[in-house]
Amino acid sequence: MSEPQTVAPNDHEPPRRLHINVLRFNPREAGTEPRVQTYEIEEAHGMTLFLALSEIREKQDPSLQFDFVCRAGICGSCAMVINGRPGLACRTLTTQFGSEITLAPLPVFELIGDLSVNTGKWMRAMSERLETWVHMNEAGVDLHKMEERMDPALAEEVYELDRCIECGCCVGACGTLRMRPGFVGAVGLNKIARFRLDPRDNRSDDDYYELVGDDEGVFGCMSLVGCQDVCPKNLPLATQIAFLRRKMLANGLKR
Ligand code: SF4
Ligand code: F3S
Numbered sequence: 001m002s003e004p005q006t007v008a009p010n011d012h013e014p015p016r017r018l019h020i021n022v023l024r025f026n027p028r029e030a031g032t033e034p035r036v037q038t039y040e041i042e043e044a045h046g047m048t049l050f051l052a053l054s055e056i057r058e059k060q061d062p063s064l065q066f067d068f069v070c071r072a073g074i075c076g077s078c079a080m081v082i083n084g085r086p087g088l089a090c091r092t093l094t095t096q097f098g099s100e101i102t103l104a105p106l107p108v109f110e111l112i113g114d115l116s117v118n119t120g121k122w123m124r125a126m127s128e129r130l131e132t133w134v135h136m137n138e139a140g141v142d143l144h145k146m147e148e149r150m151d152p153a154l155a156e157e158v159y160e161l162d163r164c165i166e167c168g169c170c171v172g173a174c175g176t177l178r179m180r181p182g183f184v185g186a187v188g189l190n191k192i193a194r195f196r197l198d199p200r201d202n203r204s205d206d207d208y209y210e211l212v213g214d215d216e217g218v219f220g221c222m223s224l225v226g227c228q229d230v231c232p233k234n235l236p237l238a239t240q241i242a243f244l245r246r247k248m249l250a251n252g253l254k255r
């Protein structure tokens with residue numbers, strides 16, 4: 001996927017008129033078909049797509065559906081397809097594009113309406129399936145006992161992978177997920193890589209092999225790398241998947 005180019009703002013020119021094309025569809029409105037609706041707005045200095053959509057909703061069309069919470073690239077709820085590439089609306093400046101911008105909801109996830117999709121439902125199902133929590137070494141947790149110190153370099157590695165905000169951009173960019181709906185995606189495999197690193201987690205490589213050593217896990221990934229290209233947190237997703245695949249291959253051969 002090619003990187004969007006930034007159009008340098010020129011203070012001497014009048015503000016641009018933007019044409020924002022939005023793929024609209026409300027699955028709960030019987031008898032309606034998906035359609036593209038174009039809104040025209042004046043570009044403001046420092047305008048993000050989130051601000052553009054908010055202005056449209058406020059001044060032109062209160063029925064337009066899209067999600068946001070933090071407006072700061074933290075909650076992951078404003079992900080959508082922007083000129084063919086998944087990204088966060090709140091972190092994308094309109095100056096990155098020409099005057100025509102086309103927005104669509106992320107594919108794969110259940111559509112709520114217009115640009116709003118139910119990433120939470122998909123992420124929850126993936127998390128439950130992969131049991132994305134620390135499986136403690138001890139039967140119970142003694143709150144009076146100090147947790148064992150983790151090597152700072154290792155803690156840093158775990159933290160790096162923990163930066164995922166579950167925005168779903170990697171899911172929307174992955175061709176495998178269009179063909180294989182059960183694939184856990186780069187987000188799921190990143191979580192497995194994270195828990196595998198964590199010394200507090202008592203799962204063995206055999207346990208991880210049971211979870212993702214198949215075509216819906218590491219062996220389903222076709223190394224398309226779109227996930228890593230679009231991740232707003234710049235997580236090394238393809239690298240982690242390749243590492244897991246090598247480990248799982250070695251584990252599979254031992255069986
Ligand atoms: Fe979003 Fe990156 Fe997490 Fe995928 S891995 S859900 S793109 S933050
Ligand atoms: Fe999909 Fe990323 Fe693999 S885009 S095919 S998960 S490398």
Ligand code: FES
Pocket residue numbers: 067068069070071072073074075076077078079088089090091
């Ligand atoms: Fe939270 Fe965009 S609104 S990431």
